[in-house]
Amino acid sequence: MFSFCTDPATLSDFAWMACYLTTGKHMSFYYAFGTVLVLLAITAPTALAFGFAGASAARSRFLPLSLFGKGYIAIVRGVPDIAFFLFFVIALDQGLEYLKHQWVCPDWDQPVRQGNDFIVCQAAKVPLGNSAQWVHKTYSFFVAVFTFAIVFGAFAANVLFGAMRAVPRAQLETAEAYGMTQRQTFWRIVVPQMWVYALPGLSNLWMVLIKSTPLLFLLGVEDIVYWARELGGSKTPRFTDYPHGDWRMWYFLVLLVFYLAFTRVSEVVLDRVMARLTLGQATTGGEAQRRAEA
Amino acid sequence: MKKMILTTTALALTAGMALAQSQTIRMGTEGAYPPYNFLNDKGEVDGFERELGDELCTRAELTCEWVTTDWDGIIPNLVSGNYDTIIAGMSITAERDEVIDFTQNYIPPAASAYVALSADVDVASGVISAQASTIQAGYVAESGATLLEFATPEETVASVRNGEADAVFADKDYLVPIVEESGGALTFVAEDVQLGGGVGMGLRESDTELRDKFDAAIQSMKDDGTLNTLIVKWFGEDVDTF
Amino acid sequence: MSCAQTIMDYGLRSIGIGERLLPRSDFTLCQQFTLIGSGLVWNIYFGVIALAAGFFLATALALGKGARSRWLRKPSEWFIFIFRGSPLFIQFFFAYFLFLSLKSVHPFFDPFSSAWAGALVVLFFNTAAYSAEIFYGALKSIPRGDVEAADAYGMSGWPRFRRVIWPTMLRLAWPGYTNEAIFLFHATTLVFFSGFPAQQQKGDALYYARYFADQTFNPFVPYPILAAYFILLTLVIIGLFGLVNRRLNRHLPAEQRRKIRLRPNLIR
CATH class of the missing domain: 3.40.190.10 (Periplasmic binding protein-like II)
Structure with missing residues (x-):
C-alpha cells in the first residue's frame, strides 16, 4: 500500500501498523464488511417475499397449497440453520446442475451419479468450469442469499401469517359490506394493515438475520468472521512479513463493536418505521398518536 | 421470450465447445495450514502446495485456478463438482481412497x-x-x-x-x-x-484422465529432482525426500 | 451387529457410557440414528437448564429495564443490548478466552473452560437477554385496567406483582417466549461447532452428524437425520409450551383466548 512498506521488520510501531492494516489480506477483510451488508440488503426483501408467499399459501383455501405453505413453515423453522446450511447448498447446486444438464445435454448417455461422483456434462456446470473467479464468487454469493432467504422466509411467513389473522375482523366485515371480493379484501384491506402487526416480529427477525451472518462461510462466502479468524491467528515470520501472536481477541472485539453498532442503528430506524406505520391504524398505538395530535 | 431462451442455449453450447479446448482446473485448498497452504499478506493462496500446484499445471499444460474452502466440506464439494482437485495437505488413507482417487504422493509418508x-x-x-x-x-x-x-x-x-x-x-x-x-x-x-500413505492430490474417481495427467507431472518432478528441491525449500533440510 | 446391540453400545455415548471408540467403518443407518440421537442429550441439557435459569434472570432484567431507578435500569439495558446485539459465535469466543484466563486466578473457574459449564453460562445469559426483551415488551402492554383493579382490591407490592402483573406479563409474552425457546435449542448446536472443544468425542447431535458426514463423505444422510430429530424436538417444545399457554389463558372467555393466541408473534 504505502511506499515505505517494503521491509516491515525495520519500521517503527506506527508505520508498521499502518502497513499491516493495509495489506491485501486486510483489504479483503474490509471488503467482507461490504459483502455482509450487501448480502443483508438483498436477503431481507427476498426473505420477506418468500415469507409473504409462504403465508399466503398457508392461508389459501386450496388444500394442497395450504399444506405446502404450512409444511414449509413448520419444517424449515424446526431445523437449526447450521444443519440446514451444511447440506442444503450442495443439494441446491446439484439440483440446478441436474436441471441444466437435462436441458443442454439431452443426449448425454452416462449416468449422472457414478458411485460417489456427481457428474454432469461440462456445459451444464453452474457456473461453467472455465468462468472467471468472480463469476464463481458471485454465484456462491447468490446461492447464499437464496439459502438465507429460504430459512428466514419460513420465519417471516410465520410472522406474516399471524399478522394477517390479527387484522381486526370488523375491518374485513366492513370490506365485505362494501361489496369487495375476496381478492380485493386481501390486497386492499389485509395487506396494508397487517404490517403494523407484523413489524415487531419482523424487526426481531432482522436482528436474528444480522447475527447469523457468521454462518456465511459454510455457504462458501468469505465473511468477516472468517477473515477475523484468519488474520488474528498467530503468524510466524516464515510465512508473513508481519509476524504477531494470537490477536484474534482484538479482531473479534472489532466485530463485536460492528455488530453492536449495526444493531443499534437498526433499532433506531425500526422504531421510526413503527411510528410511521402506526399512523392512522386501529391500534392502541395509533390511538395514542391521534390523541397526541389533537 | 422464446428467442431469448434460444440465444442463451446457443451461448451455453458455444461455451461448452470452447471448454473442450481450454479447460480451467479448479484447485481446492484450505488456506490455513502452513507451510502446505496458507493465505499470504496479499490474501492469496501461498505455500508449498501453491508452488507445486502451479508447476504441475504448467507441466500438464492446464490452466489452473485456486479456490479456498472449509476443511469439513472439502470432499463433498469435490465429488459434487465444485472444484476439480483437492491439494490441501491431505494424507492418503484407505477410507478416503474409497470415495475419491489420489495421485501418487508428492510428500513421502510423513x-x-x-x-x-x-x-x-x-x-x-x-x-x-x-x-x-x-x-x-x-x-x-x-x-x-x-x-x-x-x-x-x-x-x-x-x-x-x-x-x-x-x-x-x-x-x-x-x-x-x-x-x-x-x-x-x-x-x-x-x-x-x-500415519497415512503420504500426501497426495485428491480427484474424483471418474476423472481418470486428469489424474493420469497430474500423476505424470508429479512423476516428472520426482525424476528431475525439482520436487525434492521444493520440499526442502518449504519444509527444511531435515525432512524425508524422495 | 444388530441394531439393538448398537443402541446398547452407543445410546449414551455422548455422555461417555458405552463403547469408547466410535464406529470407524461399515457405517449403518442405525449407528447414525443412535449416535446423533445420543448427542441430542447435550442439546436438551443445554436448552432446558439455560431456559429454566434464564427465565428467572429474564424476569429480573425485564423489571430492571422497566424500573425508574437509573441504577437498576442502565445495567439491565446494557446487559440486554450486549447479549442481543452480538452473534453467539462471538460470545462463545470471548467467554472461552475469559474462562481460560480466570482459571489461573482461582480453581473455582476450572470447570468453565469445558462445555458443560462454560457454554451453559453463555447460553443462560444469552437466553435471559432475549427473554427479558420479550418480557419487557409484555410488561409495557399490560392493560391499565388490570393494575387498577389490583389497586382497588388493596393489593400492592409483592402480592400485586405475584398475582396480577407477573401472570399477565407471562400470558402476553408466551407466544414470543415459545419462539425464543425454539431458537435456544437450535443455538445449542453451536456449542461444539465453534465455541468449546469436544472431549473424548463426547459431543452434541451436530458433532456426531459432522463425524458421520466426515467419515462417510456424504452429507445427505447424517444432516437430514439431525434435521428430523430437531423437527421432533421443536414439535415437543411447541406442544409443551402450548399446554402452559392454555393454562395461562384459562380464565379468559373462549373468543378472547383465540385472539390472544393469534397476537403477532414477537419472535426473537
Whole structure:
C-alpha cells in the first residue's frame, strides 16, 4: 500500500501498523464488511417475499397449497440453520446442475451419479468450469442469499401469517359490506394493515438475520468472521512479513463493536418505521398518536 | 421470450465447445495450514502446495485456478463438482481412497508428532488436542488418551499454550516451524508416529484422465529432482525426500 | 451387529457410557440414528437448564429495564443490548478466552473452560437477554385496567406483582417466549461447532452428524437425520409450551383466548 512498506521488520510501531492494516489480506477483510451488508440488503426483501408467499399459501383455501405453505413453515423453522446450511447448498447446486444438464445435454448417455461422483456434462456446470473467479464468487454469493432467504422466509411467513389473522375482523366485515371480493379484501384491506402487526416480529427477525451472518462461510462466502479468524491467528515470520501472536481477541472485539453498532442503528430506524406505520391504524398505538395530535 | 431462451442455449453450447479446448482446473485448498497452504499478506493462496500446484499445471499444460474452502466440506464439494482437485495437505488413507482417487504422493509418508510444554508429558494417558476430522484425531481417539478436538489447527496449538491440553498431535511438518519460533517454550515429546500413505492430490474417481495427467507431472518432478528441491525449500533440510 | 446391540453400545455415548471408540467403518443407518440421537442429550441439557435459569434472570432484567431507578435500569439495558446485539459465535469466543484466563486466578473457574459449564453460562445469559426483551415488551402492554383493579382490591407490592402483573406479563409474552425457546435449542448446536472443544468425542447431535458426514463423505444422510430429530424436538417444545399457554389463558372467555393466541408473534 504505502511506499515505505517494503521491509516491515525495520519500521517503527506506527508505520508498521499502518502497513499491516493495509495489506491485501486486510483489504479483503474490509471488503467482507461490504459483502455482509450487501448480502443483508438483498436477503431481507427476498426473505420477506418468500415469507409473504409462504403465508399466503398457508392461508389459501386450496388444500394442497395450504399444506405446502404450512409444511414449509413448520419444517424449515424446526431445523437449526447450521444443519440446514451444511447440506442444503450442495443439494441446491446439484439440483440446478441436474436441471441444466437435462436441458443442454439431452443426449448425454452416462449416468449422472457414478458411485460417489456427481457428474454432469461440462456445459451444464453452474457456473461453467472455465468462468472467471468472480463469476464463481458471485454465484456462491447468490446461492447464499437464496439459502438465507429460504430459512428466514419460513420465519417471516410465520410472522406474516399471524399478522394477517390479527387484522381486526370488523375491518374485513366492513370490506365485505362494501361489496369487495375476496381478492380485493386481501390486497386492499389485509395487506396494508397487517404490517403494523407484523413489524415487531419482523424487526426481531432482522436482528436474528444480522447475527447469523457468521454462518456465511459454510455457504462458501468469505465473511468477516472468517477473515477475523484468519488474520488474528498467530503468524510466524516464515510465512508473513508481519509476524504477531494470537490477536484474534482484538479482531473479534472489532466485530463485536460492528455488530453492536449495526444493531443499534437498526433499532433506531425500526422504531421510526413503527411510528410511521402506526399512523392512522386501529391500534392502541395509533390511538395514542391521534390523541397526541389533537 | 422464446428467442431469448434460444440465444442463451446457443451461448451455453458455444461455451461448452470452447471448454473442450481450454479447460480451467479448479484447485481446492484450505488456506490455513502452513507451510502446505496458507493465505499470504496479499490474501492469496501461498505455500508449498501453491508452488507445486502451479508447476504441475504448467507441466500438464492446464490452466489452473485456486479456490479456498472449509476443511469439513472439502470432499463433498469435490465429488459434487465444485472444484476439480483437492491439494490441501491431505494424507492418503484407505477410507478416503474409497470415495475419491489420489495421485501418487508428492510428500513421502510423513510423521505426525506430539508437541508439549514440558518433555515429561505422558501422551498415552494425558489430554491430547487435535484438529477435528483429521487422521490425527482418529489416532488419538484410539490411543486411549483423552482427545480434545478443535475446529482449526491454530486452536489446537493454542490449547497447549494455555494449558487446556497436555500436548497437541498434528503433522510434524506443521509443528516444526511453530516449535522453532516458540523460543524453547514448546518441545517435541514421545516418538513420532507414521500415519497415512503420504500426501497426495485428491480427484474424483471418474476423472481418470486428469489424474493420469497430474500423476505424470508429479512423476516428472520426482525424476528431475525439482520436487525434492521444493520440499526442502518449504519444509527444511531435515525432512524425508524422495 | 444388530441394531439393538448398537443402541446398547452407543445410546449414551455422548455422555461417555458405552463403547469408547466410535464406529470407524461399515457405517449403518442405525449407528447414525443412535449416535446423533445420543448427542441430542447435550442439546436438551443445554436448552432446558439455560431456559429454566434464564427465565428467572429474564424476569429480573425485564423489571430492571422497566424500573425508574437509573441504577437498576442502565445495567439491565446494557446487559440486554450486549447479549442481543452480538452473534453467539462471538460470545462463545470471548467467554472461552475469559474462562481460560480466570482459571489461573482461582480453581473455582476450572470447570468453565469445558462445555458443560462454560457454554451453559453463555447460553443462560444469552437466553435471559432475549427473554427479558420479550418480557419487557409484555410488561409495557399490560392493560391499565388490570393494575387498577389490583389497586382497588388493596393489593400492592409483592402480592400485586405475584398475582396480577407477573401472570399477565407471562400470558402476553408466551407466544414470543415459545419462539425464543425454539431458537435456544437450535443455538445449542453451536456449542461444539465453534465455541468449546469436544472431549473424548463426547459431543452434541451436530458433532456426531459432522463425524458421520466426515467419515462417510456424504452429507445427505447424517444432516437430514439431525434435521428430523430437531423437527421432533421443536414439535415437543411447541406442544409443551402450548399446554402452559392454555393454562395461562384459562380464565379468559373462549373468543378472547383465540385472539390472544393469534397476537403477532414477537419472535426473537
